[in-house]
Amino acid sequence: xxxxxxxxxxxxxxxxxxxxxxxxxxxxxxxxxxxxxxxxxxxxxxxxxxxxxxxxxxxxxxxxxxxxxxxxxxxxxxxxxxxxxxxxxxxxxxxxxxxxxxxxxxxxxxxxxxxxxxxxxxxxxxxxxxxxxxxxxxxxxxxxxxxxxxxxxxxxxxxxxxxxxxxxxxxxxxxxxxxxxxxxxxxxxxxxxxxxxxxxxxxxxxxxxxxxxxxxxxxxxxxxxxxxxxxxxxxxxxxxxxxxxxxxxxxxxxxxxxxxxxxxxxxxxxxxxxxxxxxxxxxxxxxxxxxxxxxxxxxxxxxxxx
Amino acid sequence: xxxxxxxxxxxxxxxxxxxxxxxxxxxxxxxxxxxxxxxxxxxxxxxxxxxxxxxxxxxxxxxxxxxxxxxxxxxxxxxxxxxxxxxxxxxxxxxxxxxxxxxxxxxxxxxxxxxxxxxxxxxxxxxxxxxxxxxxxxxxxxxxxxxxxxxxxxxxxxxxxxxxxxxxxxxxxxxxxxxxxxxxxxxxxxxxxxxxxxxxxxxxxxxxxxxxxxxxxxxxxxxxxxxxxxxxxxxxxxxxxxxxxxxxxxxxxxxxxxxxxxxxxxxxxxxxxxxxxxxxxxxxxxxxxxxxxxxxxxxxxxxxxxxxxxxxxxxxxxxxxxxxxxxxxxxxxxxxxxxxxxxxxxxxxxxxxxxxxxxxxxxxxxxxxxxxxxxxxxxxxxxxxxxxxxxxxxxxxxxxxxxxxxxxxxxxxxxxxxxxxxxxxxxxxxxxxxxxxxxxxxxxxxxxxxxxxxxxxxxxxxxxxxxxxxxxxxxxxxxxxxxxxxxxxxxxxxxxxxxxxxxxxxxxxxxxxxxxxxxxxxxxxxxxxxxxxxxxxxxxxxxxxxxxxxxxxxxxxxxxxxxxxxxxxxxxxxxxxxxxxxxxxxxxxxxxxxxxxxxxxxxxxxxxxxxxxxxxxxxxxxxxxxxxx
Ligand SMILES: Cc1cc2nc3c(=O)[nH]c(=O)nc-3n(C[C@H](O)[C@H](O)[C@H](O)COP(=O)(O)OP(=O)(O)OC[C@H]3O[C@@H](n4cnc5c(N)ncnc54)[C@H](O)[C@@H]3O)c2cc1C
Ligand code: FES
Ligand code: FES
Numbered sequence: 001x002x003x004x005x006x007x008x009x010x011x012x013x014x015x016x017x018x019x020x021x022x023x024x025x026x027x028x029x030x031x032x033x034x035x036x037x038x039x040x041x042x043x044x045x046x047x048x049x050x051x052x053x054x055x056x057x058x059x060x061x062x063x064x065x066x067x068x069x070x071x072x073x074x075x076x077x078x079x080x081x082x083x084x085x086x087x088x089x090x091x092x093x094x095x096x097x098x099x100x101x102x103x104x105x106x107x108x109x110x111x112x113x114x115x116x117x118x119x120x121x122x123x124x125x126x127x128x129x130x131x132x133x134x135x136x137x138x139x140x141x142x143x144x145x146x147x148x149x150x151x152x153x154x155x156x157x158x159x160x161x162x163x164x165x166x167x168x169x170x171x172x173x174x175x176x177x178x179x180x181x182x183x184x185x186x187x188x189x190x191x192x193x194x195x196x197x198x199x200x201x202x203x204x205x206x207x208x209x210x211x212x213x214x215x216x217x218x219x220x221x222x223x224x225x226x227x228x229x230x231x232x233x234x235x236x237x238x239x240x241x242x243x244x245x246x247x248x249x250x251x252x253x254x255x256x257x258x259x260x261x262x263x264x265x266x267x268x269x270x271x272x273x274x275x276x277x278x279x280x281x282x283x284x285x286x287x288x289x290x291x292x293x294x295x296x297x298x299x300x301x302x303x304x305x306x
Numbered sequence: 307x308x309x310x311x312x313x314x315x316x317x318x319x320x321x322x323x324x325x326x327x328x329x330x331x332x333x334x335x336x337x338x339x340x341x342x343x344x345x346x347x348x349x350x351x352x353x354x355x356x357x358x359x360x361x362x363x364x365x366x367x368x369x370x371x372x373x374x375x376x377x378x379x380x381x382x383x384x385x386x387x388x389x390x391x392x393x394x395x396x397x398x399x400x401x402x403x404x405x406x407x408x409x410x411x412x413x414x415x416x417x418x419x420x421x422x423x424x425x426x427x428x429x430x431x432x433x434x435x436x437x438x439x440x441x442x443x444x445x446x447x448x449x450x451x452x453x454x455x456x457x458x459x460x461x462x463x464x465x466x467x468x469x470x471x472x473x474x475x476x477x478x479x480x481x482x483x484x485x486x487x488x489x490x491x492x493x494x495x496x497x498x499x500x501x502x503x504x505x506x507x508x509x510x511x512x513x514x515x516x517x518x519x520x521x522x523x524x525x526x527x528x529x530x531x532x533x534x535x536x537x538x539x540x541x542x543x544x545x546x547x548x549x550x551x552x553x554x555x556x557x558x559x560x561x562x563x564x565x566x567x568x569x570x571x572x573x574x575x576x577x578x579x580x581x582x583x584x585x586x587x588x589x590x591x592x593x594x595x596x597x598x599x600x601x602x603x604x605x606x607x608x609x610x611x612x613x614x615x616x617x618x619x620x621x622x623x624x625x626x627x628x629x630x631x632x633x634x635x636x637x638x639x640x641x642x643x644x645x646x647x648x649x650x651x652x653x654x655x656x657x658x659x660x661x662x663x664x665x666x667x668x669x670x671x672x673x674x675x676x677x678x679x680x681x682x683x684x685x686x687x688x689x690x691x692x693x694x695x696x697x698x699x700x701x702x703x704x705x706x707x708x709x710x711x712x713x714x715x716x717x718x719x720x721x722x723x724x725x726x727x728x729x730x731x732x733x734x735x736x737x738x739x740x741x742x743x744x745x746x747x748x749x750x751x752x753x754x755x756x757x758x759x760x761x762x763x764x765x766x767x768x769x770x771x772x773x774x775x776x777x778x779x780x781x782x783x784x785x786x787x788x789x790x791x792x793x794x795x796x797x798x799x800x801x802x803x804x805x806x807x808x809x810x811x812x813x814x815x816x817x818x819x820x821x822x823x824x825x826x827x828x829x830x831x832x833x834x835x836x837x838x839x840x841x842x843x844x845x846x847x848x849x850x851x852x853x854x855x856x857x858x859x860x861x862x863x864x865x866x867x868x869x870x871x872x873x874x875x876x877x878x879x880x881x882x883x884x885x886x887x888x889x890x891x892x893x894x895x896x897x898x899x900x901x902x903x904x905x906x907x908x909x910x911x912x913x914x915x916x917x918x919x920x921x922x923x924x925x926x927x928x929x930x931x932x933x934x935x
Contacts, residue, residue: 001328001582001583001586003328003586005308005327006308006310007328007371007373009374009376030371033369033371033374034351034369037330037369037371038351041349041350042741042744055371055373097920098917098920101435101916101919104439105354106420106435107357107366108351108369108439110363111369111370195913195916196438196914196916197352
């Protein structure tokens with residue numbers, strides 16, 4: 001049970017930063033509360049008494065998104081359901097709808113924020129691989145002598161391990177900035193103990209852009225979750241695919257080499273198998289999902305998750 | 307406790323209330339506004355019994371701090387239709403019988419309403435997807451999905467409103483939708499389960515549970531908890547006035563751990579306080595000193611010489627052994643052309659009814675100790691509690707509240723006694739609502755079992771003898787174990803006529819969570835072994851599995867394993883129907899290659915895939931959504 005002395009709903013970023021800076025030890029920031037409330041239950045943290053909860057979702061500056069120079073700045077209040085309802089986000093971040101549809105359920109997605117998912121830093125967070133594949137950076141904001149200061153950190157570096165990030169006391173994550181991948185095909189692979197409403201054991205995001213004839217990989221982005229303490233970007237695999245002719249043999253070869261990226265100690269052999277299948281299926285599905293030239297890849301047929 | 311002021315529009319009415327800052331929207335609706343149609347099945351976002359609309363979006367109110375909803379427009383199940391009427395969705399649920407225990411149904415109706423608001427033309431795949439956050443443990447989803455499709459088509463005008471009326475039934479109800487009498491109260495959220503009820507001056511109870519599976523209780527110090535403001539009483543086993551002990555067959559379980567704990571999560575002490583937070587805080591002040599004892603965690607170990615003894619009365623750790631003998635197995639195996647032997651194991655299973663255990667106890671004006679709870683066995687509970695409380699039977703009363711799913715798991719009196727003791731000690735009504743975690747840790751489970759199987763057969767397929775040896779893990783207390791073993795023994799060798807058999811089912815004490823009643827009551831574990839053996843025998847004999855079953859099936863005049871002569875039998879018809887319905891490809895199991903022609907038909911369940919709506923959205927996407935680079 002989560003018990004708090006006070007619950008604040010600041011209406012401006014400055015007010016939030018001030019409250020957060022002054023908050024007694026043990027206080028917490030809240031976005032969707034979908035991690036923090038289940039955390040304070042029997043078997044996890046149990047009963048937790050907290051001085052203050054500071055809810056940042058009513059700050060206008062943190063709502064919505066904006067686009068600039070091929071980058072999209074997702075305000076910290078952006079929730080996973082947005083990737084299934086907002087056409088612009090769906091077409092510019094083509095891996096996100098597939099991540100979202102496998103993420104919790106419709107109701108939790110209305111609350112669960114991308115930022116909360118990243119700051120919570122679970123090694124099996126579904127949001128991390130697609131954000132990493134989109135070259136995501138997290139924006140951290142603090143007050144310095146009364147002035148609002150911002151810094152940005154690549155998400156791949158931001159998450160240091162389970163529950164550990166580079167966020168500093170007094171900082172609030174205010175946005176996540178990602179590449180626009182308009183015209184790419186996107187996909188998301190996930191396996192857990194059941195199919196629906198489940199936390200991943202492992203997951204994988206893929207983004208692919210083939211040339212206009214659909215025969216060559218122009219750009220490839222691959223990232224894994226759940227196979228180590230930190231998010232993994234498969235740079236080596238990406239390099240080996242970029243500029244190459246698309247063949248099933250190449251995809252298979254690269255997929256197999258990705259098995260070595262598994263760092264987890266538990267169920268290692270299983271995770272290696274999963275990663276090989278995920279990279280292959282991720283690339284194939286992303287190719288099939290690429291708009292306009294998608295028809296070229298119909299021959300890959302149906303693929304199955306591991 | 308500190309307070310905050312909240313203002314909301316709830317079901318079209320303005321609500322201004324002071325409440326505590328820690329409350330979730332779920333608590334605010336249920337406790338402060340008495341809108342108890344919204345239920346708490348898990349408190350962790352998993353089940354969907356708490357779904358409500360906040361500013362038009364369906365959310366799980368157990369995951370939303372109430373303060374987050376300040377200023378919002380809230381719609382709950384109570385607000386969907388005017389009193390006395392039902393929405394088309396609710397009417398459709400009524401029509402198709404899409405409510406059994408009903409505990410999930412308000413949430414289901416909310417999710418269905420949301421699905422059709424978000425997309426009035428949603429296809430069945432999208433409907434399934436949008437209802438994906440709501441679990442039902444009893445109805446099964448078929449009737450629910452049927453209801454949503456009917457409601458969708460009525461709302462869209464594709465079906466007349468009369469489609470919501472009751473199906474006409476002719477001679478038989480089979481195949482027709484039959485309305486349930488109690489469905490309107492369930493689809494509208496009006497039915498009150500135990501946790502939904504409130505009494506004036508009621509206390510809240512919380513239970514301190516054992517942190518280890520087997521330990522002697524050296525001491526319990528409740529003084530600090532008792533001294534706290536707002537604590538009305540603390541109870542332990544010492545407060546039991548009569549002969550402590552309950553159980554469906556053997557009364558081996560004390561109301562609260564007495565002298566020692568036998569499983570993780572066993573109740574050790576309980577607090578009744580003015581409110582839940584005070585009760586939780588008081589639990590933390592109770593000091594218990596334990597001396598850990600060696601434990602038993604596998605039933606095989608319980609039978610080893612020198613094994614720890616869990617109950618003094620059962621030095622051999624055996625709860626019950628049921629032997630059945632028929633014919634002569636030595637002769638039977640001697641006649642066999644083929645003898646198969648194997649071992650089968652099944653695991654512990656939780657019932658996961660959506661309503662966690664809950665109850666209220668009070669002492670009425672005539673000094674009658676009254677317990678209201680979703681007990682599946684109130685009469686037996688009443689008799690046992692009278693002994694435990696040392697009261698004449700007319701001074702103990704049990705009221706059965708609507709059961710939000712039980713499946714056997716609510717047969718055990720695991721909390722009603724604590725409530726009664728606290729009500730007697732305080733003369734105030736006391737309520738205890740389990741959390742989901744508590745329900746998992748404290749309630750009975752399906753028996754894990756191990757069956758050693760030996761089957762003799764002729765080349766013709768006739769079974770000549772069976773030796774069936776089951777060992778089950780009863781856990782820390784007897785509960786329904788004896789009955790489960792009887793049923794397992796009676797059903798052991800399946801609906802097959804076996805002239806020579808030796809059946810033993812045995813259940814032993816361990817320090818695992820107690821095992822108890824669960825749908826099939828031991829039959830499932832036995833049938834898993836028997837039917838697996840039959841399939842393996844068919845393979846070994848190169849025979850069609852249906853044929854093998856027909857050769858051995860019980861017929862009119864057959865004698866069961868317990869020597870009862872059958873005057874009716876229907877297995878022949880069952881097999882015919884199953885064979886036809888499954889489009890069975892005739893032949894021995896090994897004639898089929900990796901691809902089976904009889905699988906994947908129109909009525910086969912496909913694996914879950916999500917994303918029905920993504921394709922639709924992508925189709926309508928336009929180029930100018932591109933972000934300039
Ligand atoms: C039933 C269920 C299913 C789930 N399914 C999935 C799933 O499929 N995949 C998955 O990845 N996750 C899943 N989750 C976990 C959770 O929903 C996600 O991690 C979610 O994205 C967390 O976001 P939030 O806004 O709710 O975070 P919150 O709970 O509000 O916060 C999470 C953490 O981030 C901190 N925080 C929040 N906002 C900020 C901020 N602006 N700046 C700095 N720190 C901040 C909080 O203090 C807290 O430590 C599930 C949860 C539940 C209950
Ligand atoms: S989802 Fe809220 S109570 Fe289960
Ligand atoms: S009717 Fe759905 S859980 Fe009982």
